[in-house]
Amino acid sequence: MQNVRFTLLGPLRAWRGDEELSLGARQQRLILVLLLARAGERVGVSDLVALLWGDRPPGSAVNVVHRYIGSLRRMLETQLPRRAEGRWLIADAGGYRMRIDAGSLDLLAFRDQVERGRAAALSGRPDEALTLFVSALALWPDRCAAGLDTALAGHPAFVALENECTRVVREVARLASERGNPAAVLPALRRSAARNPFDEALQADLVRSLAADGKQAAALVHYQQVSHLLNDQLGVAAGAELQAALQSVLHSDDESAAGPPEEAAPRPGRTVSPAQLPSDHPYFTGRGPAIERLLAYARRSSGSIVLGIDGIPGIGKTTLAVHLAHLVAADYPDGQLFADLRGFDATRRPIDPGDVLLTFLSALGVAEPPGDAPVECRAALYRSVLADRRTIVVLDNAYNAEQVEPLLPGTANCLVIVTSRTRLYPLAAATGAHLISLDTPEAAEARDGFANRIGRDRAQAEKAALDEIIERCGRLPLAMAVVAARAIDQPLSTILAELRSAQQTLDAFADENLDNDLRAIFSWSYRRLTPAAAHLFRLLSLHPGPDITAESATVLAGTGADETRRLLAELLRTRLVTQHRPHRYRLHMLVRSYALELAAQTDPVPTRDEALRRLHDFYQEGADAANRLIEGSGQVPALDPDALDATATRPTMPSN
Incomplete structure (x- = not known):
């Protein structure tokens, strides 16, 4: 199979072997651009729809995206059957990603050379570092996807890439100045400054580098151009760093080039010091x-x-x-x-x-x-x-x-x-x-925080009830805060009775303020899930053990292993599920209660019964195999804990 190569740092282009590919319609090229900009990371279908149509997608938007994805796959692999995934563009948890590396995408090659340059600099090889940096910057001659860039203006992914390039250019400018070779970075500095005309720090670096390379007149002209642009377009005067660069040109003073002069004119509004922080929590403890x-x-x-x-x-x-x-x-x-x-x-x-x-x-x-x-x-x-x-x-x-x-x-x-x-x-x-x-606090830390709210004398007098309340809250800080607020005018015994009676529901953690209501807060993550991931989330609550393997989750869901892994990855991203050690997943006890409520509301009883029967049969098969091994060898086998989630705990079949 021929290798495929892409360029993103400039005009979008692609080759299969030595053949340059025609990338198709504009919308198809935009999809490819975003997939490449994410550099191998997942891109959700909703992100692709938003890129193509903004806030007003047509009803057929998702189908159109899928058609373009199929077209891109067949463009990259001409013999690929319809609906086949192929080697380069693969499905991933409600989205897609490109399987690429530094040999197939110039963005990843740029990052690889930058990291090698930084490693050389840290190892005391600055000249080698400068060579690597300059070589990396040569890979970025223009805006990402030049020609399509007007459609991408303001998109967070491409703003982030431009910021990444700017940071590296400024880093290299400083190194080039230290090595007495400002000319090495001037081409990249000029390109980056032209793409970011309002970035004063970047423009100041260009002014200083021009002057350091003996081009004082060009440096002064550039300062004037930037100063006029800031005034005409933004209504602001040149800031302290840009003025400091001007002083370094006028006085050829290395010290003034290092930072703003004491008498530099202040920016309008410079005395404003925002104080937007919310107040610190009065009962903060631990952590x-x-x-x-x-x-x-x-x-x-x-x-x-x-x-x-x-x-x-x-x-x-x-x-x-x-x-x-x-x-x-x-x-x-x-x-x-x-x-x-x-x-x-x-x-x-x-x-x-x-x-x-x-x-x-x-x-x-x-x-x-x-x-x-x-x-x-x-x-x-x-x-x-x-x-x-x-x-x-x-x-x-x-x-x-x-x-x-x-x-x-x-x-x-x-x-x-x-x-x-x-x-x-x-x-x-x-x-x-x-x-x-962040994980849940230890029991002693949770108790200390609760005691701060209700008083230490009362916490000590009702210690047994308090300890059980904390555990029934799963030591989740928000749950404990909701319960502690009620404890101001209720005995802890009353609150504990309420928690006991509300077992496996979130009734005891309801709050008129949705910012404190656990159901509402969990729902904000749940609503972001694809339907398949939401279904798996609900089914995971039926599992009887404290955690579950991907294999058992596959059996419970009745899906393929690859699909289950993708869905688990989606749940991990929303933090409704955590991976507390390799290959083992769990739900916080209150998140599990939320999932149980959803399962009861959403999934018919036969659907839940069938999922539990599959899991029961899977565990029974594992137990039978272990027993046969014991009978045949006369020895107790060393069971793989990842093969069975809970051999001592069998699923309980719900009644109809």
């Missing part, structure tokens, strides 16, 4: 190891500082993020920005990062934020405003990494804290973000 790790990351002396906190619904991600921001606020005297990105919201779509940028720019003192400008222009202005400020940015409840990318400052003097139910691996790959997953 010591997580806080220690996060503080260690937050107080690093160099590099971009982005912290990602993820975990299941109700685990306390926002509370920890706000508490951490208050702990380090004194280290960031220029203020705090906060935004709820509505990644998992009851009624509203995730908020557009362009709208968040307008809010942030207004809070930072920009008198008239450019509401008509594309998101990348707003992001460039945002990075410029923050270039000389030490600010905390808290981005709560993110849907995915692409929603976050345009909201990241461009320099390392700011701290960004992101919370999400989703593990933000792409953010770690693109920005070096440090990720931490």
Whole structure:
């Protein structure tokens, strides 16, 4: 089979062997562009529909996407039968992904060379590093998918890619300056500056590099062009970093080139220090190891500082993020920005990062934020405003990494804290973000937090009831908070009786405020599932053991092994299911109660009966095989724990 190669960093092109391929209609090429931009990661069908039609897709949108996918597969593999998956473009949990590597996509080749350059720099080989960096930047001659880029303007995936290129260009510019070879990076700097005309930090780097290469006149002309553009298009004066670059050209002063001069004219609104953090939780306690790790990351002396906190619904991600921001606020005297990105919201779509940028720019003192400008222009202005400020940015409840990318400052003097139910691996790959997953607190920590709310004397007097309440809450912080609020005017014994009577339901955790109601909060993740993943989620609640293997989940669902693995991956992304050790999955006890309620409401009794019969027969077959082995050998066999989930616990058949 012939290899296939793609270029994305410039005009979209593809080859099969030595033959360049015709990529078909515009919509088909847009689908291919997004698949390549995700660089091997899954792209949901809904994301492809949104790319092609925005908020008003036709009724046939999904079928049209599937037809284009089939056409792309047959383009890449001419002998591929209809409806066959093929080698390059494969289905993945309600979406698709490209099976590509650095040898088949220039974006991955770029990233590979950048990582090799960074490794060389860390190993004390700066000249080799510079060569690798320059070679990497030569792979990126134009905007991604040039020619289609107007259709992609403002799309988070392509904004993130442009930001990635800009970060590398600036990194290489600094190294080239240190090695006395500014000319090496000038071609890439010019290209990147032309694509990002409002990114003042990038424009300042170009001014300094031109001057360092002996092109003082060109540097002064470029400064004037950028200054006029900022004034005409955005109504703002050149910022401190760009003015510092001008001073370095005028005075040939290396020290002034290193940072803003003391007498540089301030940006309009520079004295505004936003203070948008919610108040710290009055009963915050525990989380010591997580806080220690996060503080260690937050107080690093160099590099971009982005912290990602993820975990299941109700685990306390926002509370920890706000508490951490208050702990380090004194280290960031220029203020705090906060935004709820509505990644998992009851009624509203995730908020557009362009709208968040307008809010942030207004809070930072920009008198008239450019509401008509594309998101990348707003992001460039945002990075410029923050270039000389030490600010905390808290981005709560993110849907995915692409929603976050345009909201990241461009320099390392700011701290960004992101919370999400989703593990933000792409953010770690693109920005070096440090990720931490929250688990339920230990029993002693949970008891301490509950005691803070109801009083330590009362907690000690009713210790037995309190301990059982905590365990019936599954030590989930939100569940304990809901129950503790009721304990203000109710005996713990009354609350415990209510929890006992509501066993395997969430009746005891209902709240008029949907932000505290467990059913509502779990539903915000459940509604994001594909129908097949939602069906598996409900069936998993029927399993009697504390966890389940993928093999047993396949039997329970009655699907193929590959399909089950894809559905489990989808459930893991929403954090309705966790993987607590390799190949073993579990639901938090309250999430399981929610799934049981849904199963009772949604799945007919015969459907549930049949699923349990399949599971019972599977376990019985495993037990019979073990018994035969024992009888034949006279020895107790060493059973593989991944072969049977719970040999001592048989599924109970529900009555009709």
